[in-house]
Amino acid sequence: MYIIIVGGGKVGYYLAKQLVEDGHEVLVIEKDAAKCQQITDELGDIALRADGCEGVTLEAAGTGRADLFISVTGDDEDNLVACQVAKNKFDVRRTVARLNNPKNEVIFKKLGIDTTVSSTALILANIEQELPSHPLIPQLTIKGSGLEIVEVKVPPSSAIVGKRIGEVLLPQQCLIALIIDEEGVPRVPASDTTIRAGDEVVAVTRRESKDALRLVLATPARDTG
């Protein structure tokens, strides 16, 4: 595959290194001369010193034949514009952007960037279980449907502890798909299945209903009266 990487900082460097080792044709576009030199010294003649947001640069880089275009600079606005130029001017099939602010995921998706990766969001997802204010962990986005699979560990304080699934009022188009108890035993939920503290609930939800689902599953009993 021909893979273009915009940004030759630490992320771009190690990404390029791995992809070269895997046998791909890689080009790193980087503005900084010293970083370009380091890439050339260590990985070979695969660095182009230029602005990866400029059409002229991307033309010279042969972006039209790239299978994958990845922008990993430390500035979200640069990653957005580089990917938008690649997508709209050179018809690159798959664009990947690094996000520094995870909240930019929505606008990037809306503007046609195929994949976004946020280290902040990834770290949050790994520690979220321990953070009482962020109990909903995204697991998987079902492409094109607007649906997501999320996981929640039911806190002991939750208002739904001890209730049967049939009694829980879920937001529209949300469903509980699987319950894994504290021993790690999975159960297919039925309407008379009782939810216990510490259960892992795997649910399918519309993206816009995530907050509502979070409230249903994790709000402490006293708050709901």
Place this chain on the structure above:
Amino acid sequence: MGCGRVGAALAALLNREGQEVTILDIDPDAFSQLPPDFKGRCFVGNGIDQDVLQRIGLAEADAFVAASPGDNRNVMASQIAKHIFGVRKVVCRIFDPIREELYHSLGLETISPTREVARLLKEALEKEAETPKGEG
């Protein structure tokens, strides 16, 4: 967004016309460019951070202008204003004419000072050339 020479001058013009103006800049010192009689609101913050834009009330704005020195910041802020906050009138300054063309074709209202100033300079040059001919 952007309280440089252009942003400050535009904010002052609109303010004198009686418009309700909010100006945002990442640098707190930038607001010294505004005239002393400026009555609008000034906010320090990052114009491509949706939380900041929410806080300054972008959702209620009738228009948004991106005039920071960075083309990519302007492009991103304008697209957030248009697609996330649903602002009806969004105008985006883009120095690079090639990028300006692309975003114009993607439906953004754009102005490239580079292109415009080049055009004005050319017009001025052509006028200069005509005057002596007319006099002589």
